[in-house]
Amino acid sequence: MKKAPKVNEVNEFLEIASDFEDPLEVIRESLSNAYDAGATTVEITILNRAGGSDIIIEDDGHGMNERDLESFFDLGNSRKTDSIGYKGHGTKIFYKSDRIEVTTVHDGTSYRAEMDEPWEKLNNEVLPEYELTKTDVRSGNPGTKIKITNFRSGHGFDAESLTYNKINHYLKWKTIAGSTAHYFDDDQREMEISVVLDDEIDDTQDGLVTDNRLTFPDEQLDPDDSMYPAERMCKHYPANEIAVEYDGGKTTLQIVGMVGGKAARNELPTYGRHSAQFGIWFAKDHIKVERLNEAISHDNEFIHFLFVANCQDIELSANRESIRNKASSVYKAIEEEVEYYLSKVTQDPWFKSYLETRKEAEYNRRTAKQQTSLKERRETIESDGFIPKNKAEVLIALERASSTSRGLSHTVEDYDPTADIHAILRQNGRLRNAAVFPTLTGLFENDVPLKNTDVAVCWTQGDPAILSEYERNGYYGGDLKFDVDDGGFEYENDGRQFVEVIEVSELLQGAAVPAADD
Amino acid sequence: MTENVVRNRFDFDVTARNGDARTGSLVINGTELETPNLFPVINFYAGGTDNSVYGGGIHRTLKEFMIGAERVGVEPMTEYFDASMTSVASLTDYNLNRNRYESYLDTPIKQRPLFENYNGLIFADSGGFKFLGGTDIDGSDFEVEMNQDAVYDIQEAFGSDIIVNLDHPIAPDDSHATRVEKAEMTAENIHTFLSISRGFDGAKYLTLHGYNYSMMSEFLEVITDSVPEGVLKEGFDGIALGSLVPKKDDRDALIRAVTDCREVMNEWGIGHWPLHVLGISSRAVPILAALGADSFDSSTHIHNAINGKYNESLMKRVDLDDADFSNCDCPVCSSDLLVNRMRGNAEYQKDVLGPVAMHNLVVVKDELAEIRRRIQTEDEDALIAYFEETFSHDKTMRQYAHKVVNQTLGGYF
Numbered sequence: 003m004k005k006a007p008k009v010n011e012v013n014e015f016l017e018i019a020s021d022f023e024d025p026l027e028v029i030r031e032s033l034s035n036a037y038d039a040g041a042t043t044v045e046i047t048i049l050n051r052a053g054g055s056d057i058i059i060e061d062d063g064h065g066m067n068e069r070d071l072e073s074f075f076d077l078g079n080s081r082k083t084d085s086i087g088y089k090g091h092g093t094k095i096f097y098k099s100d101r102i103e104v105t106t107v108h109d110g111t112s113y114r115a116e117m118d119e120p121w122e123k124l125n126n127e128v129l130p131e132y133e134l135t136k137t138d139v140r141s142g143n144p145g146t147k148i149k150i151t152n153f154r155s156g157h158g159f160d161a162e163s164l165t166y167n168k169i170n171h172y173l174k175w176k177t178i179a180g181s182t183a184h185y186f187d188d189d190q191r192e193m194e195i196s197v198v199l200d201d202e203i204d205d206t207q208d209g210l211v212t213d214n215r216l217t218f219p220d221e222q223l224d225p226d227d228s229m230y231p232a233e234r235m236c237k238h239y240p241a242n243e244i245a246v247e248y249d250g251g252k253t254t255l256q257i258v259g260m261v262g263g264k265a266a267r268n269e270l271p272t273y274g275r276h277s278a279q280f281g282i283w284f285a286k287d288h289i290k291v292e293r294l295n296e297a298i299s300h301d302n303e304f305i306h307f308l309f310v311a312n313c314q315d316i317e318l319s320a321n322r323e324s325i326r327n328k329a330s331s332v333y334k335a336i337e338e339e340v341e342y343y344l345s346k347v348t349q350d351p352w353f354k355s356y357l358e359t360r361k362e363a364e365y366n367r368r369t370a371k372q373q374t375s376l377k378e379r380r381e382t383i384e385s386d387g388f389i390p391k392n393k394a395e396v397l398i399a400l401e402r403a404s405s406t407s408r409g410l411s412h413t414v415e416d417y418d419p420t421a422d423i424h425a426i427l428r429q430n431g432r433l434r435n436a437a438v439f440p441t442l443t444g445l446f447e448n449d450v451p452l453k454n455t456d457v458a459v460c461w462t463q464g465d466p467a468i469l470s471e472y473e474r475n476g477y478y479g480g481d482l483k484f485d486v487d488d489g490g491f492e493y494e495n496d497g498r499q500f501v502e503v504i505e506v507s508e509l510l511q512g513a514a515v516p517a518a519d520d
Numbered sequence: 521m522t523e524n525v526v527r528n529r530f531d532f533d534v535t536a537r538n539g540d541a542r543t544g545s546l547v548i549n550g551t552e553l554e555t556p557n558l559f560p561v562i563n564f565y566a567g568g569t570d571n572s573v574y575g576g577g578i579h580r581t582l583k584e585f586m587i588g589a590e591r592v593g594v595e596p597m598t599e600y601f602d603a604s605m606t607s608v609a610s611l612t613d614y615n616l617n618r619n620r621y622e623s624y625l626d627t628p629i630k631q632r633p634l635f636e637n638y639n640g641l642i643f644a645d646s647g648g649f650k651f652l653g654g655t656d657i658d659g660s661d662f663e664v665e666m667n668q669d670a671v672y673d674i675q676e677a678f679g680s681d682i683i684v685n686l687d688h689p690i691a692p693d694d695s696h697a698t699r700v701e702k703a704e705m706t707a708e709n710i711h712t713f714l715s716i717s718r719g720f721d722g723a724k725y726l727t728l729h730g731y732n733y734s735m736m737s738e739f740l741e742v743i744t745d746s747v748p749e750g751v752l753k754e755g756f757d758g759i760a761l762g763s764l765v766p767k768k769d770d771r772d773a774l775i776r777a778v779t780d781c782r783e784v785m786n787e788w789g790i791g792h793w794p795l796h797v798l799g800i801s802s803r804a805v806p807i808l809a810a811l812g813a814d815s816f817d818s819s820t821h822i823h824n825a826i827n828g829k830y831n832e833s834l835m836k837r838v839d840l841d842d843a844d845f846s847n848c849d850c851p852v853c854s855s856d857l858l859v860n861r862m863r864g865n866a867e868y869q870k871d872v873l874g875p876v877a878m879h880n881l882v883v884v885k886d887e888l889a890e891i892r893r894r895i896q897t898e899d900e901d902a903l904i905a906y907f908e909e910t911f912s913h914d915k916t917m918r919q920y921a922h923k924v925v926n927q928t929l930g931g932y933f
């Protein structure tokens with residue numbers, strides 16, 4: 003007995019509609035459909051509704067016939083093979099609404115399709131139906147109008163967050179409005195896209211009008227004389243068509259892009275964090291799909307780049323968010339070609355000079371910052387005198403004390419700030435192991451082993467209370483007895499040990515102070 | 521010495537330029553060599569006595585190809601030996617005694633019956649790298665103290681066409697003081713070399729040591745402290761850039777050394793001299809040629825063969841077992857006898873690997889002929905296209921190829 007596997011149609015529709023979270027994806031889908039239908043203008047209207055939003059999309063394309071309309075509502079029955087919306091999944095997002103109305107005029111016939119409560123029905127495990135009516139009209143005014151009532155966005159999403167600004171960036175970054183095709187093909191059909199939002203959503207402007215071209219910020223090859231001279235630098239890398247042969251065929255890779263500083267990149271539309279936007283994009287239909295930032299192998303420099311590498315042999319996942327045929331030999335071939343092309347860009351002397359300019363500016367800023375902090379440090383010295391703040395300065399003070407006092411003989415022979423015993427001193431001809439801290443307390447706070455410590459060099463004793471606490475509580479099971487004024491402290495633990503303390507501030511005070519000039 | 525001989529002793533003419541690359545004609549004692557070109561390393565000592573006939577493994581087989589010995593069954597492959605590199609130190613590879621040493625040096629190489637078919641240029645390195653590089657090889661076997669006088673005597677006795685002074689190569693971790701000291705010792709040798717080699721019939725190259733502009737300039741400053749600049753320029757005909765062998769796999773270092781060397785040469789008014797890069801490996805050859813090096817020497821073809829590697833192209837080597845000899849139309853791969861040997865059917869390893877080394881050499885020499893052709897077009901795109909074809913998808917080399925395209929050929933963008 004043969005059995006055919008069954009499909010639960012309702013669940014399929016639910017599943018696919020749920021795949022789309024962002025109502026803007028409706029717009030992406032519709033723009034692609036409109037372009038495929040030869041439209042030159044598209045108008046999108048979004049109105050705020052209690053549980054979601056109404057979305058109206060009108061275009062002047064050649065409209066749909068009965069079969070096209072079937073594909074619009076059907077699943078897995080797309081008639082398109084080589085156009086942008088060819089998966090046939092996109093329009094199914096409209097099912098997440100209370101009503102779908104499609105009016106379309108094609109070849110002298112007007113079709114009207116209405117579907118009521120699609121979302122509710124799907125959730126009640128009923129497959130929604132649509133009513134199709136047909137009327138003859140005078141030819142000459144083709145076009146399509148789609149009205150979606152009370153579209154339900156994904157969780158936590160509401161229409162009010164859809165500002166013009168956000169929509170503009172989205173359109174330019176993620177949809178055909180951000181196409182780079184015009185860099186390759188002078189005949190790319192222009193499409194005027196206008197968006198009108200309900201005042202309740204955004205009343206800052208009357209509407210938004212844009213085209214279907216992503217354009218790079220103007221070139222600026224030379225640094226300027228601002229504080230960040232590379233920030234607005236920008237270079238275009240002109241459209242390049244590369245024939246790529248791979249195991250089993252040939253394809254064409256179209257690369258265009260720019261390199262630029264932050265200010266130049268800010269002139270580009272973005273959708274999300276910058277670090278998640280810039281870099282090297284693979285595209286299909288000249289719409290960005292997925293990044294290949296490994297193409298720039300060094301130093302995370304991808305942030306300076308926006309390259310779009312288009313190949314029509316890329317296959318997309320149903321929601322257009324990722325590439326499906328990454329394991330194929332065609333993908334591997336274009337991947338390698340993109341990496342190779344980018345290797346030329348990263349070795350371009352202009353790019354290197356751009357990075358160099360950034361580095362130089364950073365260097366100059368550091369210099370300026372140093373001036374400020376040095377000024378403060380010098381003022382501190384002038385008012386408070388020399389006070390060691392770290393081990394090395396304590397040793398400098400020790401050497402200074404020795405050099406200005408005839409009776410003292412300390413020289414620092416060796417200094418390793420990472421060791422427990424930081425220095426080896428020569429004291430009256432003998433080598434001695436010295437732990438060095440600005441205050442004596444630091445030695446105990448840092449758990450310095452005392453067995454090999456001959457001398458503790460410090461600027462001052464530090465807080466005497468802390469020292470007497472150590473005396474009271476002991477140190478690693480041994481007893482401490484401080485007699486610093488008498489030259490050191492005693493440690494008793496499996497034997498008795500005396501550690502000499504050199505208090506450098508005392509030495510320096512005691513040393514001959516050179517006569518002042520005035 | 522007639523005037524005619526003097527006039528023909530040495531001549532170097534640049535015939536075409538492309539970026540920093542140049543083609544030229546190097547004429548020494550009537551023998552002409554097209555540049556850029558590769559001098560394969562050859563140990564001529566083979567045949568020191570009538571009985572020994574040939575010495576030393578693959579080196580021996582290569583010489584058989586060179587002279588067209590009956591054993592290899594091909595015509596003399598003279599076109600691939602239009603130049604050769606040998607070293608005074610090669611004599612120390614054999615345990616020569618004093619008598620053998622003296623009798624060997626009796627007859628210049630090209631006058632030996634064995635090499636009557638050989639008419640390439642012979643560049644005799646001073647062996648400084650071996651004698652003075654801290655290894656224990658010296659001339660004590662044949663009771664000769666290896667100093668500048670002895671080295672020059674051997675170079676002359678070989679009948680060399682190009683010779684260099686005995687030098688003290690530097691090492692990457694040499695301190696500044698050590699480098700200066702070595703330059704001073706080399707300067708002394710140069711002084712001696714110039715006074716004893718006045719009657720030499722051939723070209724004299726000055727060894728230059730350093731990894732960058734500053735090191736090379738300083739080297740020349742130190743030299744001219746002992747040898748006046750005018751004397752130096754009068755006495756030498758070319759530059760031999762040394763000390764790069766320890767850096768041969770550091771392409772950035774090589775590019776920098778050659779670029780800076782050319783700059784130093786221009787500043788010292790010797791930019792028209794030929795520049796020979798000592799001991800450079802074959803894959804870097806196109807890059808260095810593009811930067812303006814005129815000649816190189818290499819034994820990479822031999823080392824590859826010893827490691828069982830067959831060059832499918834300059835960039836691609838395969839294991840000998842995987843080699844398809846029918847893809848190559850060189851005289852070696854066109855010979856059934858030699859292909860059979862390369863497949864392992866020979867009694868001695870040198871007869872298996874010798875032909876492989878010869879084939880590998882042909883690949884590099886052919887490549888240089890192609891590079892010369894491209895330079896001669898004087899069309900920068902021709903060289904760029906060469907780099908595209910050669911390095912394009914080789915991830916380890918391409919950034920260096922880009923560097924060269926940017927540095928000398930106008931870049932891609």
Ligand SMILES: [Zn+2]
Binds near residue numbers: 850851852853882
């Ligand atoms: Zn061959």
